[in-house]
Amino acid sequence: MDELRQVLNFYREMGAEFLHLPGSDRRADLADLTREILQCRRCRLHETKSHYVPGEGSNHPGILFIGEGPGETEDQFGRPFIGRAGQLLDKIIQKMGLGREDVFIGNVVKCRPPNNREPLKDEVQACLPWLLRQIAILQPKAIVCLGRVALNNLLGTSHSMGRIRGQVLSFNGIPLVPTYHPAFILHKRDKEEISRAKWEIWEDMQKVMAIVAGKHP
Numbered sequence: 001m002d003e004l005r006q007v008l009n010f011y012r013e014m015g016a017e018f019l020h021l022p023g024s025d026r027r028a029d030l031a032d033l034t035r036e037i038l039q040c041r042r043c044r045l046h047e048t049k050s051h052y053v054p055g056e057g058s059n060h061p062g063i064l065f066i067g068e069g070p071g072e073t074e075d076q077f078g079r080p081f082i083g084r085a086g087q088l089l090d091k092i093i094q095k096m097g098l099g100r101e102d103v104f105i106g107n108v109v110k111c112r113p114p115n116n117r118e119p120l121k122d123e124v125q126a127c128l129p130w131l132l133r134q135i136a137i138l139q140p141k142a143i144v145c146l147g148r149v150a151l152n153n154l155l156g157t158s159h160s161m162g163r164i165r166g167q168v169l170s171f172n173g174i175p176l177v178p179t180y181h182p183a184f185i186l187h188k189r190d191k192e193e194i195s196r197a198k199w200e201i202w203e204d205m206q207k208v209m210a211i212v213a214g215k216h217p
Helices: 002-013 026-037 072-077 084-095 121-138 148-155 182-186 191-212
Strands: 063-067 104-107 142-146 169-171 174-179
Touching: 026 121, 063 121, 063 148, 084 182, 084 191, 104 121, 121 148, 142 148, 142 191, 148 169, 148 174, 174 191, 182 191
Parallel strands: 063 104, 063 142, 142 174
Antiparallel strands: 169 174
């Protein structure tokens, strides 16, 4: 087993981010990875952040939610999605019959970009390997990308969320469903638009639940 772990670590160092040893201790592996993230100096974002936000939740989640990056509240407390958008996400998760402890919530970048701007290309390139390793360890049944920035940075695409949301895509063999970021609802002012956005997100989550339950074609 030790020799196999050495081989696995070798391939990880060579860039094979998705290799994960079957039967290994996910909790320990995730804890080790989190400790690495909390020491990261790969890009400039660590210079302006208050706290790293590595992500949190179950080490054996059915669903992995991915946002673009921490906001002001998340940066203050070191936890993902705990501001206004996070409160909406909590309600969505609860409506799915789950709690935050049943899923895993993370971001493409682990430090807050200044003024909540979108992460720059080099920042994503520096930080994305952390997320890829999290995915390899967690092995979720489904991934939900919250918003265009998370989706396109993970897949290396340039999709419009309005056109792609709700479609069942794939990431390394894992079903992936893109949907609107909860903040998308907060930015709306028209009641009809808010209601429509909420319903579309819920449609997307129904597909995710079907995937996790093994009922999606």
